[in-house]
Every structure is written in structure tokens, then in C-alpha cells.
């Protein structure tokens with residue numbers, strides 16, 4: 478339902494009853510990190526799967542049309558062609574899931590991808606990213622601007638003040654307004670979990686975000702001190718599972734911030750597979766928000782194919 482509707486009593490009751498068992502969450506997170514992927518060729522396959530789920534991101538003060546252009550070119554051809562050919566994967570159309578930039582850079586990304594004849598989606602962070610501490614009017618205008626410039630995915634940040642003071646109905650109302658401003662664009666809602674204090678708050682914020690129409694819930698902006706961690710992910714994916722069981726809606730999950738190694742990307746995929754099942758192993762329900770992860774994945778694939786690690790100049794675009 479895209480029509481603006483207020484937080485119902487039933488929803489409020491659901492949110493207020495939430496309690497999270499911290500010890501159980503920590504134990505499950507440890508178990509998942511302990512899993513091993515047995516065979517090398519499976520690891521390579523998992524890494525390629527991870528590539529297709531990356532929102533290849535640049536969110537820096539010194540972003541320019543040219544580094545956004547390089548990002549877009551890398552997103553359309555994330556792994557060197559000869560490496561893919563050695564794995565017989567060169568004709569599978571492997572790209573990242575999207576590129577992700579600041580609203581002011583959306584037009585640059587759209588232009589670069591169009592020139593390259595690519596239909597990769599452009600995602601943009603909005604709503605006063607990363608702190609979310611600008612007036613609501615400004616945050617809504619930012620979403621509209623990014624959509625007008627061609628972003629088809631919007632990563633909004635929630636108002637942490639409302640979450641930390643328990644104003645869940647007000648948070649819901651804000652997110653509903655962002656949902657409307659997004660129009661047809663997909664909305665990913667960033668909880669900034671490192672600033673929410675408790676697992677219970679993380680679960681409540683996840684629920685409220687889903688109730689308000691988020692297509693994805695996302696851990697972090699990448700700018701908090703603590704970003705995507707496995708325990709917090711367990712809390713969020715269980716909220717996704719509970720929401721699905723109760724409503725039938727499938728909401729996606731996007732860990733983001735500080736994810737830098739190929740090995741971590743495999744742990745994230747394992748977590749999704751075990752907690753939510755194979756359907757959540759695809760870009761329409763899983764994304765990895767990362768600026769430097771792809772470089773390590775390409776390096777590990779190079780090693781898988783050639784038996785040695787590349788010199789810096791051998792993977793220049795990474």
C-alpha cells in the first residue's frame with residue numbers, strides 16, 4: 478500500500494512486545510563465522526555470487542564525475558575478462574548489483590552507464606546521509622532530487638533521535654513519507670545500527686522500517702564507528718523472517734560498512750542461506766554495500782585462476 482497510512486495499534490503492540498535474547502544472538506553469530514567452505518572451486522563460485530550482490534559504492538567528499546565514471550565502468554565489468562574466461566564465466570553477464578553514490582553524483586552515474594549501454598541501477602543515499610540530522614523537508618527534497626536525476630534505488634537513513642527516544646509511530650510516519658517520495662524507486666532503509674544502543678532497538682527499528690514499506694533494510698551508512706556486524710545481522714534477518722511469516726512480504730537485507738575481504742563476503746552469504754534460505758541469495762533480496770570489497774574478491778579470483786597474487790598494476794581498476 479503506497480497510500481499514506483498511520484501506524485496501527487496492532488503494529489504498535491507488535492513493536493512494543495519485542496525482546497531480543499542477546500546471548501542466543503551472539504552464540505548464533507559465532508557459529509556462522511565458524512563454518513568452512515570446503516572446496517576451492519566452491520569458494521570461487523561463492524565469490525562470484527557475492528560480486529553480483531555488491532552495491533559498488535563511492536561516498537566521499539572528493540567524488541567527481543571522473544571517479545564516478547570509473548566506478549560505473551568497474552561495476553559493468555567487475556572481474557577481468559581473461560580471469561572470467563579461465564573459469565568459463567565470461568559470457569554470464571556478471572556485473573555488480575548497482576552503483577551507489579551521493580545525490581549530487583546521480584546524474585554523473587546515470588550518464589556514464591547510459592554511455593556504456595548498461596542498465597545497471599543507480600542507487601543514491603539520501604535523507605541527510607549519514608547523520609539524518611537535517612529538517613524533514615530537506616530530507617524529502619533530497620529523495621525527490623535523486624529520483625528526478627535517475628536513481629532507481631534510494632538508501633534512506635532513519636532518524637536515530639526518534640528511535641532512541643522510543644517514538645516508533647513518529648519514525649514510521651517519516652519513513653512512510655520517504656516511501657512516497659521514492660515513488661517507483663526501491664527504498665533501502667539504513668538503521669545505523671552502531672548508534673541504536675541495543676539489539677531490541679535494532680529489531681524494533683527493523684520492524685518499523687518494514688511496516689512503513691521498505692524494500693530492504695540495511696545495517697549502516699559506513700560512517701558510524703561500528704557498522705555491519707554478524708550479531709546485529711542475526712537480529713535484522715530474524716526480523717525479516719518474522720515479518721515474512723506474519724505478512725507474506727519478503728524484505729531484502731543489505732549489510733554495509735567495513736566489509737572488505739572476500740572471506741567476509743562468503744560468511745555473509747552463508748548467513749543469508751542459513752537464516753533465510755536460497756531465495757535471499759540473489760540481488761533482489763540481498764546486497765553487500767561496499768567500496769573496497771570488490772578489489773579483494775578480484776585479487777582472490779586472480780589467485781584461484783593463476784596460483785599467485787597479482788601485483789598492484791595487474792588489477793588497475795580495482
Ligand SMILES: O=C[C@H](O)COP(=O)(O)O
Pocket residue numbers: 534536577697698699700733734735736766767768769770
Ligand atoms: O553503503 C555503503 C557503505 O557506505 C560502504 O562502506 P565502506 O566504504 O566501509 O565499504
